[in-house]
Amino acid sequence: MKKSHFPIDLGVLTAIRQLVNSESTIVELGSGNGTNRLVAEYTVYSIEDDEKWVGYCEGSNYIHAPLINLDDSEDSIRWYNPEILRESLPESYDLVLIDGPAGKKGRAGLLSNLDLFRTDVPFIIDDTLREHECQVAREMAYLLNRPLYMFWNFSIISPTILTEEQVARIQRAALQVLDTEEQPYLESYFTESTPLTNINSEEWTEKIRELNENRLRLASLEAQSRKLDSLESSVSLRIGLLLTSPFRFVLGLRKRKKH
Numbered sequence: 293m294k295k296s297h298f299p300i301d302l303g304v305l306t307a308i309r310q311l312v313n314s315e316s317t318i319v320e321l322g323s324g325n326g327t328n329r330l331v332a333e334y335t336v337y338s339i340e341d342d343e344k345w346v347g348y349c350e351g352s353n354y355i356h357a358p359l360i361n362l363d364d365s366e367d368s369i370r371w372y373n374p375e376i377l378r379e380s381l382p383e384s385y386d387l388v389l390i391d392g393p394a395g396k397k398g399r400a401g402l403l404s405n406l407d408l409f410r411t412d413v414p415f416i417i418d419d420t421l422r423e424h425e426c427q428v429a430r431e432m433a434y435l436l437n438r439p440l441y442m443f444w445n446f447s448i449i450s451p452t453i454l455t456e457e458q459v460a461r462i463q464r465a466a467l468q469v470l471d472t473e474e475q476p477y478l479e480s481y482f483t484e485s486t487p488l489t490n491i492n493s494e495e496w497t498e499k500i501r502e503l504n505e506n507r508l509r510l511a512s513l514e515a516q517s518r519k520l521d522s523l524e525s526s527v528s529l530r531i532g533l534l535l536t537s538p539f540r541f542v543l544g545l546r547k548r549k550k551h
């Protein structure tokens with residue numbers, strides 16, 4: 293059976309896991325089978341234009357926002373009704389996943405409606421191997437003055453600089469997905485379907501192990517330094533008490549005499 297590219301894949305899921313913790317709330321544009329994976333770990337609000345897919349995943353909070361023409365021009369962009377989004381989007385959320393409207397309908401309407409969303413959270417734009425989605429991601433990063441991290445089939449616009457470890461974990465997962473893709477699918481997006489270097493997830497696993505070791509080493513050095521600090525302050529306290537004991541004794545005597 294042919295693989296469906298509608299649901300989010302392990303690369304996108306890994307990116308989400310690297311960017312937010314499990315108590316987080318995600319706003320998803322475009323719902324489908326992948327929404328089931330999200331609700332297993334997060335609180336999810338799904339913006340969906342197609343009635344057929346509204347309510348598809350029981351655990352998500354659906355916002356039914358049909359597509360409308362954003363202006364009166366002949367070639368007007370169709371996108372989710374912004375008024376519905378303005379009224380229904382939650383106030384607080386931690387990440388926005390852009391995976392809709394469906395490819396053919398286009399996602400460019402997002403660019404003129406960025407003010408509907410929080411801009412202090414990361415955005416993941418799926419399917420940026422396609423030119424249209426790639427262009428939307430580039431423009432968004434430009435409009436928000438944020439770095440754009442591109443993996444082979446999705447991108448991240450983040451308000452913070454990602455760590456080496458986050459990038460390594462996301463890249464490893466993205467490459468694992470790439471390894472399972474069939475040539476005709478890749479050839480429909482890339483001029484050369486065979487990468488010039490081997491897909492080597494081991495390389496990234498090794499990098500992640502190295503970074504983990506360094507983090508553990510640093511944590512143990514910090515713990516040792518804290519121990520030394522507290523030892524030092526307790527020794528100085530004892531020396532201080534010892535040196536001042538004659539004065540404290542005399543003071544005590546004087547106080548007693550006064551009474």
Ligand SMILES: C[S@@+](CC[C@H](N)C(=O)[O-])C[C@H]1O[C@@H](n2cnc3c(N)ncnc32)[C@H](O)[C@@H]1O
Nearest residue numbers: 298299300322323324325326327342391392394
């Ligand atoms: C790329 S899909 C969104 C996929 C969703 N984020 C997920 O991970 O499953 C974009 C739109 O296509 C429609 N859709 C979702 N799953 C579909 C499927 N398996 N086949 C056809 N259309 C689908 C929905 O209207 C959805 O808003």
